[in-house]
Amino acid sequence: MDFRKYNIEDFAANESFIEWVYKSDSNSVRFWDLYISENPEIRLKAEQARTLILNLNRAQQTRPDPDVVSSLWDKIDLRTKTLPQRPVKSMVNSAVRVVMATAAILIVGLAIGFLVQETSVKKQDFYVYQNSVTDYAEQINETGKALELKLPDGSTVTLENKSRLKYKVNYANDTTRDVYLLGNAFFNVVKNPDKPFIVHSNEVLTKVLGTSFTVEAPENGESIVVSVKTGKVSVYTEKENIELTDSEKKVILLPNQQVKFVRAAQLFNKSLVDVPEILDPHITDEDFKFENAPISDVFETLENAYGIDIVFNGEAMKRCFLTAPLGSEPLLEKMEIICKTIGATYKIVDAKVVVRSSGC
Amino acid sequence: MSTLNSEYDKLWSAFKNGDKSAFALIYQQHVNALLNYGNKITADRTLIEDSIQDLFVELWESRGRIAETTSVKFYLFKALRYKINRNLRDNELSACHDIDLHQNVFSYACHESNLIGIEVQSAQLENLRVLLSQLPKRQQEAINLRYYHNFSNDEIAQIMGVNYQSACNFIQLALRKLKLNLKVSVASLIFFLFFS
DSSP states (O other), rough: OOGOOOOOOHHHHHHHHHHHTTTTOOOHHHHHHHHHHGGGHHHHHHHHHHHHHHHHHTTTTOOOOOHHHHHHHHHHHEEEEEEEOOOOOOOOHHHHHHHHHHTSSOOOOOOHHHOOOOSSSSTTTTHHHHSSOOSSSSEEESSSSSSEOOOOTTTTEEOOEEEEEOOOOOOTTOOEEEEEEEEEEEEEOOTTTTEEEEEEEETTEEEEESEEEEEOOTTTOSEEEEEESSSSHHHHHGGGTOOOOOOTTTEEEEEEEEEETTTTEEEEEEEEEESSSOOOOOOGGGEEEEEEEOOOOOOOOOOOOOEEEEEEETTTTTTEEEEEEOSSOOOOHHHHHHHHHEEEEEEEEEHHHEEOOOOO | GGHHHHHHHHHHHHHHOOOOOHHHHHHHHHHHOOOOOHHHHHOOOOHHHHHHHHHHHHHHTTTEEEEEEEHHHHHHHHHHHHHHHHHHSSSOOOHHHHHHHHHHHHHHHHHHHHHOOOOHHHHHHHHHHHHHTSHHHHHHHHHIIIIIIIIOHHHHHHHHHHEEEEHHHHHHHHHHHHHHHHHHHHHHHHHHHOOO
């Protein structure tokens, strides 16, 4: 066949040419690559036809409306549920059955647009979670109260009410211990440096070697919060798996620190947990009784007790001394009292306590 | 396409065995494409959504009787078109005329609100969109199936219920008409794509 007399629209309508454009058929790719290189005079027309084909595709793209998609599914789901089936024992059982069955199916990639839309987080978390992994066991907590779980590796999980967790029964052949969370849970992870423990929660991943921490990832919530009780935790987004080392997109958390991932902005916001706990078990209330103590000593005591950083201008505050019988009050209350006493202010910036003072 | 076949097969047979989550996945995979295609057949969004709803409910109900299929997508598209057209026929004739009359205006308006992102070549694409919306309905549909949903001419003929040659003609006539109107802008578009 002589394609040299072909017009742009002849190329664009040719089935094997379209396969060449989309590289969907190796024979067509080979044929057109060769043909165009042997007949350079058609190159321009071929390129124009290719552009037309790609633009015809792009011009017809539509943004799926997640509300329509999910409300439509709700209706279908409802109508297919009421059809005669074998009797369903309970909500929990039927849900377990459905999701366990998912495990048996290979995941076929969902429409990409469905996964990466920043503006429409609504209603998709469940699908992302549901389609996340194959051959995992799942625990769904609909008991109305928190549920204690022991994972196969010995780690324990406190799964909050209305939360779900998928985990693997056997991690023997894996390099990581992955679990998938929809909802809120506290994890106490058994140490295993060879197999990092990774919590997938919506689009945020939390990676630890052995530590305890909480993940709050409510379905369709505005943000995801990870807070650390002990050990060291790194938190990053789904995309970060591919492109590492952007400090804004990966956060290392130490005890008493938390990070809030604001989904609309796709940003991490690191801070202290609301009520930091004393990390060193040897410290008692007595250690917080200060009498005419240099402020640097006071801050050092707090830093050591709570494992936090306190940033202050040592030179400006070298004449600040504190006398205050502090004790069991939470860290932030202690800071409040200290600052009032010495005429300073403080705020939490990036999980650090930053003290401002013009001296005493 | 062919590399995905085994996964599709597994999903399809799980669905046929009454696996509700396989059914949910099939829905997830195809609903966006079906909504997109539905827009080419009618401007009535409620009708499209109701038809998709009925389509999936009937699919579930008859899952035991449906044959193994080489392409779930093809099956769904064909069934959706049949369903929408049947529902259209059930409606009053006058209503049909109305829809036909305003088809171009409507589908253009729908699309405009549905566009993905603001892209560099948005002006050229917009131009193309307007030209597409001015094509006869069946040509628009064939172009949509061919260049957006990537069906073969043979599949397009079957989905639209016409013979192979007619399907090819729809596409060729549409492209010729588009080219006449695009002549100037394609040249500038090419320039834009290759030299920017």
